[in-house]
Amino acid sequence: MSRADAILFDKDGTLFDFHATWSVWAGRVIRDLAEGEAALMARIAEAAHYDLATARFLPTSPIVAGTNREAAECLAQALPGRDVDEIETHLMLSAARAPLAPAVPLAPFLDGLRARGLRLGVVTNDTEYGARAHLGATGVLERFDFVAGFDSGHGAKPAPGPLLAFARTVSVIPARVVMVGDSAHDLIAGRAAGMACVGVLTGTAAADDLAPFADAVLPDIGHLPGWLRA
Known part of the structure; x- marks a missing residue:
């Protein structure tokens, strides 16, 4: 399960x-x-x-x-x-033209999550324009059910507004959503929304920075499927 x-x-x-x-x-x-x-x-x-x-x-x-x-x-x-x-x-x-370096090969990773019936979203403090440009440039935009930036009308992290908007959009209760992020902002927002929280170390924060707010801290998102099954 x-x-x-x-x-x-x-x-x-x-x-x-x-x-x-x-x-x-x-x-x-x-x-x-x-x-x-x-x-x-x-x-x-x-x-x-x-x-x-x-x-x-x-x-x-x-x-x-x-x-x-x-x-x-x-x-x-x-x-x-x-x-x-x-x-x-x-x-x-x-x-929008930044030199993108995916943390893992995104298409197969996201397809694996979708194959398990998981709904997927992105919430960023970047603009929605930038988010859609980046996801489109890497060929994965259509894998997501929801994409929001700070300017999408739901607020910005660490407030929980955009996270709760995702839960409403995909009709999943917050307690059954996992927020995955590399900063305390992400995880504080997840906690405020009533979601499980997973930190990853592909940003600027160290494990000790994320651990107080996280249910788990992983090296990168590639370790997420194993954690979900544990």
Whole structure:
């Protein structure tokens, strides 16, 4: 017997390895916004908590679990005179072309879950536009019954609104849904929604960061089927 009837995934750091996708993307964004000027790149990186030397976000970065709008407001601190709406649009469009690095081969993984009768969804603090672009680019958009971004009208994590919207959409009680994510935001949202919570280590958080909020912490989503059967 499975532990759940539906699985809800975070996107970045969960379906896609965070650093291989988003740290690479952020380096390009910082160069673009600074137009290659070294001093300005350093100021933007400092605001974003991004290490230019290692080309990686630091775990303290407010961008890691934030919404696209919050990321734009963060970067705007280092870009006085630049319009936040303009920065937000730049982030949305550039993020849709990010170099995607799936945490596991997604099509067979998702097909395996669907074959077991599980309903699947994605809730991200990215835009819905970005989420659909990424899932479409990797050929898996149609595997999901529900896709929501922070701008889809259900709210943003760590609030439980978008998670509960998924449960309603697929007609599954929250207690039979598993929320899978790489950040405390994801798992706090899952707890607030009354769902089981599984953390994965393909984001920026360590196991000790996730364990207080999780029923289990797994190396990546590829270990989820085994946990569901346990």
